[in-house]
Amino acid sequence: MKRLLMIAFHFPPLAGSSGIQRTISFARHLPRFGWEPLVLTAHPRAYERVSDDQLGDVPSDVVVERAFALDSARHLAILGRYPAFAARPDRWITWWLGAVPKGLAMIRKYRPDALWSTYPIATAHKIGHTLHRLSGLPWIADFRDPMAQDGYPADPKIWQSFREIEEHVLRSASFSVFVTPGAARTYRERYPDVPGTHLAVMENGYDEENFAELERSGVEWGPLLPGTFTLIHSGIVYPSERDPTQLFEALRLMLDEGHLKPGELRLRLRAPAHEALLTNLIDKFRLAEVVELCPPIPYRRALQEMMRADGLLVLQASNCNDQIPAKVYEYLRCRRPIIALTDSAGDTANLMRKAGIQNIARLDSAQEIALELRRFLDQVKRGDATRPSDAFVRVASRLQRTRELASLLEQLPA
Numbered sequence: 001m002k003r004l005l006m007i008a009f010h011f012p013p014l015a016g017s018s019g020i021q022r023t024i025s026f027a028r029h030l031p032r033f034g035w036e037p038l039v040l041t042a043h044p045r046a047y048e049r050v051s052d053d054q055l056g057d058v059p060s061d062v063v064v065e066r067a068f069a070l071d072s073a074r075h076l077a078i079l080g081r082y083p084a085f086a087a088r089p090d091r092w093i094t095w096w097l098g099a100v101p102k103g104l105a106m107i108r109k110y111r112p113d114a115l116w117s118t119y120p121i122a123t124a125h126k127i128g129h130t131l132h133r134l135s136g137l138p139w140i141a142d143f144r145d146p147m148a149q150d151g152y153p154a155d156p157k158i159w160q161s162f163r164e165i166e167e168h169v170l171r172s173a174s175f176s177v178f179v180t181p182g183a184a185r186t187y188r189e190r191y192p193d194v195p196g197t198h199l200a201v202m203e204n205g206y207d208e209e210n211f212a213e214l215e216r217s218g219v220e221w222g223p224l225l226p227g228t229f230t231l232i233h234s235g236i237v238y239p240s241e242r243d244p245t246q247l248f249e250a251l252r253l254m255l256d257e258g259h260l261k262p263g264e265l266r267l268r269l270r271a272p273a274h275e276a277l278l279t280n281l282i283d284k285f286r287l288a289e290v291v292e293l294c295p296p297i298p299y300r301r302a303l304q305e306m307m308r309a310d311g312l313l314v315l316q317a318s319n320c321n322d323q324i325p326a327k328v329y330e331y332l333r334c335r336r337p338i339i340a341l342t343d344s345a346g347d348t349a350n351l352m353r354k355a356g357i358q359n360i361a362r363l364d365s366a367q368e369i370a371l372e373l374r375r376f377l378d379q380v381k382r383g384d385a386t387r388p389s390d391a392f393v394r395v396a397s398r399l400q401r402t403r404e405l406a407s408l409l410e411q412l413p414a
């Protein structure tokens with residue numbers, strides 16, 4: 001069996017990141033396709049929040065090494081301030097100092113056949129590039145989303161650091177992998193001299209094992225709030241990329257115009273972060289009886305909640321047209337009615353249409369949201385709301401994504 005050294009910041013016991021699932025799933029499924037995973041991750045002290053609830057998802061026979069790492073904002077700050085260089089390309093640059101020698105020791109000990117690193121922590125690609133350069137091992141860089149974008153990162157020096165890292169990656173890695181067609185297209189246009197065959201699309205997915213385990217467990221499957229339609233958004237509500245302002249305005253309009261009855265709908269934002277901003281918006285639009293902010297819960301409980309919801313909500317602004325929220329694939333597997341508030345020209349809307357979802361409205365239009373949300377509620381009540389197609393859901397599993405990764409690995413130079 002060949003061996004793959006996987007460099008990933010997002011790994012248990014880190015809590016609250018959907019990015020964990022991609023790495024865990026690859027590590028769990030790769031042996032089916034002839035590859036043994038070796039994981040190089042960060043010491044748990046670097047994580048802002050930790051939880052043991054996903055440690056059991058890591059197979060016991062997978063080698064996991066945790067390298068020295070600090071969070072500059074928490075460990076290097078004095079009176080709330082820390083040196084700017086300690087946050088370029090991100091607050092975990094110290095992980096590079098620990099991971100390079102640790103990674104070289106793993107290479108000497110386990111003799112892997114290839115390297116794999118995964119963003120969105122840019123330091124992971126910096127580690128991957130260094131280990132690739134020092135060892136000569138072929139390397140797959142898993143970008144997921146674009147790095148340097150218009151206006152992101154906002155700090156010019158951090159933006160330049162991102163741009164330098166992505167350029168090193170594109171010119172050094174055997175394959176650069178993205179999770180959406182739009183992101184891959186962006187990089188083909190940005191680096192026209194890099195062969196297009198070196199850029200691949202490998203979408204996110206869901207783990208069938210997690211859902212099957214829940215379905216076998218005998219847990220409660222009744223409605224979350226009997227008599228009230230519960231619409232759930234599970235995950236961070238970013239102030240720009242998932243700005244709910246127009247959604248809240250739409251809810252206020254529906255209430256004022258009698259198109260939404262008091263007590264008819266409960267919008268539950270699970271683990272949204274940015275609670276101060278959201279609380280201000282709830283107060284502004286007088287939605288305390290409609291919108292509730294809920295704290296994070298363990299991963300499997302969050303899946304169960306989504307499976308019991310009357311409907312699931314997708315938020316994705318037009319400034320993220322080349323991105324798809326990873327949570328969407330778990331939404332699809334839940335097979336619940338979905339309403340997507342997103343730009344119809346973006347990758348998220350395209351995915352929804354391919355899956356058979358028809359309830360789509362622009363996130364920046366309160367009037368459009370109000371009309372589509374009323375239509376959605378009525379369709380669900382009548383029982384004729386569209387749901388994800390079984391055929392599409394079957395091919396969106398992370399087992400299928402691992403098959404795609406294994407295919408790329410077999411194409412690497414010896």
